[in-house]
C-alpha cells in the first residue's frame with residue numbers, strides 16, 4: 459500500500475539526517491563533550507548541554523523498545539494504511555537511544571527486544587529511515 | 595504545611611453541565627463553572643484577584659482575562675494562560691497556590707474548560723503534506739495521534755519490562771465505573787466486567803478504547819485562598835500541604851529517559867519530601883486517568899505500592915473501589931465522569947475531604963493525593979482537611 463506520507467522538511471539542525479537517509483544510512487548527533495548520542499537532533503546535547511555536536515553514521519541495528527499497531531488513522535493520509543505498525547527502536551550503539559519508525563513488512567505487534575535493522579524507504583527525491591525485523 | 599510561605603487552602607469547587615454534546619459555547623461552560631465555584635466558596639467575583647486557566651489554544655477555553663471581563667473583575671494581580679505542556683488542569687491550581695503563598699494574590703480562580711471538539715486528540719486530521727520542526731521525525735510515520743500511540747507503546751513496554759498483565763489496566767477502567775455509578779455528574783455509569791474491557795475496540799494494539807478517557811464538553815473551577823481567609827468561609831478548609839512538579843531527564847513523550855514513568859517519579863519524591871504526611875497516610879487518591887497507564891504509573895511513583903508491584907497490589911480491584919482500603923478516583927475519573935482535563939481530580943479530593951460526597955464518601959477522609967498528567971509534564975499535590 460503506497461502511502462502519500464507527509465514530507466519531512468529538513469532544517470539547519472536536521473539536514474545531515476535526511477542527507478544520510480538519502481545515501482541509505484542512519485546518522486545521529488554525538489556530543490564532543492560527553493561523547494553521548496541523542497535523537498531527534500537538537501541544538502545542544504540533552505545529556506550535558508554542550509553545543510559541539512557531530513553527525514555520526516550508526517549501524518542501523520537495534521531492538522524493539524516498544525511497539526504498537528494502529529487500528530485507526532489519525533492523519534487522513536494513513537486512512538488506507540491501517541493497520542500499520544509503529545515502534546521505538548533502541549539503537550545498538552547506546553542504551554536508551556531511540557528512533558521512531560514503522561516496522562515494514564508486518565502488521566503484527568512485534569515483541570519488545572526483537573532485533574531489527576534499517577530499511578531505507580525511497581520517496582523520489584527524499585528517503586525515509588524505516589526498520590524491519592531481522593530475517594523477515 | 596511545608597515549602598510554601600503562607601498556608602494555602604482550596605475553598606471552592608464548581609462544575610458546568612458535562613456532556614457528550616452540551617451545545618454550550620466554551621465561554622458559557624467556563625462561566626457556569628466559575629460562578630458555581632465562587633458561590634461554593636461563599637465569595638463574590640470581586641474577591642478574586644488572580645485567574646489561571648489551562649488550554650490547548652484551539653478555541654477550547656476563554657483566556658483568563660476574557661473570563662475576568664465576563665465576571666466584571668476590575669483588575670487582576672496575576673493571570674496566566676497555561677498551554678498544553680503544563681501539568682494539565684492541576685497546573686493552574688499549582689500556580690494559584692504559589693501566587694497566594696507568595697502574597698502576590700489573596701484569592702485565585704482556576705478553571706479548565708474543554709470541549710469534545712477541541713480535545714478530541716483521536717480525531718482524524720486533514721492529510722498533512724509537509725512535516726516541519728519536531729514533526730519531521732513523527733508525521734511521516736503516521737504518528738498524527740501522538741499521545742494515543744505513545745500510550746499504546748507504554749502499555750506493551752510496561753508488561754514486557756515490569757511484568758503484570760493487560761488485565762491490570764482493565765482494573766483501572768472497571769474501578770472508574772464502580773465509582774461513577776455513585777456520581778450523578780458522571781457520563782458513563784454502567785458497570786464494566788473484565789470481559790467487556792478485554793473485548794473493547796482496539797485503538798492501537800495493545801491499547802483499547804476503554805484505556806482512553808471519555809471526551810466531553812465541560813468545565814471545572816476551583817478557588818484558592820489563604821488559610822486565614824478560609825477560616826471565615828462556609829466549608830471545612832482543605833489545605834495544600836505540598837505541591838511538586840516533575841519532568842524527568844531529556845523530557846519528551848517519546849524519547850524521555852524514563853519512558854514508562856516520565857516525570858512522575860521525581861515529582862512524587864519531591865512531593866513527599868515537602869509533605870507533612872507520607873504515602874501510608876493517604877485516605878483517598880485522585881490520579882490522572884487520561885489513559886490507564888498514567889494512573890498505574892502514579893500509583894507506583896507515589897509509593898502506594900512498589901515499582902512493578904501494581905499487579906499483585908491491585909488484585910481484583912476491591913481495594914481501590916468503594917469500601918476498599920485505598921479508594922482511587924472516587925468521581926469515576928476522566929474514564930467515566932468525563933474528560934474535564936485534570937482539575938476535577940482536585941475538586942473531587944476537596945469534596946471528599948469536606949465529607950460532601952454522599953454515596954461515594956470515603957469515611958474519615960483527611961489526607962488526599964492528587965496527580966496530573968505524566969511524561970514531561972507531571973504535577974502533584976497533597977491536601978489535608980483542616
Ligand SMILES: [Zn+2]
Nearest residue numbers: 489492503506
Ligand atoms: Zn553531551
